Amino acid sequence: MLWEASGTIYPIDEAKELCNLAYDLSMRTHMDGLRFGCSVQTHQQARLARPLGANEVFVPWSGSGFEGMERQQIQFQRWRGSDDHALFVFAHSARDRKTQVSCHAMGQSNGSRDKTLHSSENH
Numbered sequence: 665m666l667w668e669a670s671g672t673i674y675p676i677d678e679a680k681e682l683c684n685l686a687y688d689l690s691m692r693t694h695m696d697g698l699r700f701g702c703s704v705q706t707h708q709q710a711r712l713a714r715p716l717g718a719n720e721v722f723v724p725w726s727g728s729g730f731e732g733m734e735r736q737q738i739q740f741q742r743w744r745g746s747d748d749h750a751l752f753v754f755a756h757s758a759r760d761r762k763t764q765v766s767c768h769a770m771g772q773s774n775g776s777r778d779k780t781l782h783s784s785e786n787h
Contacts, residue, residue, distance in 0.1 A: 689756035693719035696754035696763040703770035710770065713749065721752040729773055736769045 694717075701716040704723055713722035727747035733740065743749040754763060 693754050693756050696760075697721050697752075699763055700752055700754065700766050700770070703767040707770060707773070710773075719754040721754075722749070723752065724749045732773055733766075733769050736765070738766050738769050 697719040698716055701712060701721050704710050704712055704721065707725075710723055710725040710729060713724050725748060730740070730742065730747070730750055740750045740752045743751065752766065
């Protein structure tokens with residue numbers, strides 16, 4: 665038996681399954697961040713502010729570029745006091761479609777086709 669902070673007690677096999685699920689979800693969020701980061705790297709004007717490696721992608725770009733993504737209902741956070749920096753966060757609760765739409769919007773703003781890595785769901 666394994667005890668969780670919420671007070672729930674799980675059989676060890678069930679606890680292992682929950683750990684595997686949590687690992688799979690965290691890996692997927694990292695891959696979503698990497699896929700979007702690849703879109704940013706192929707962009708002619710946007711760039712990465714920090715190296716890729718997690719589900720957070722920091723992007724310096726033009727205010728008008730971000731406004732275009734907002735019109736397409738792409739969700740991100742602007743850095744405080746800066747119109748030309750944003751943070752894109754990919755969560756385990758987001759579906760693959762959100763990542764595809766974000767990558768496509770970045771590719772469209774570049775005037776090119778989407779050159780990102782595609783998920784295994786699309787093969």
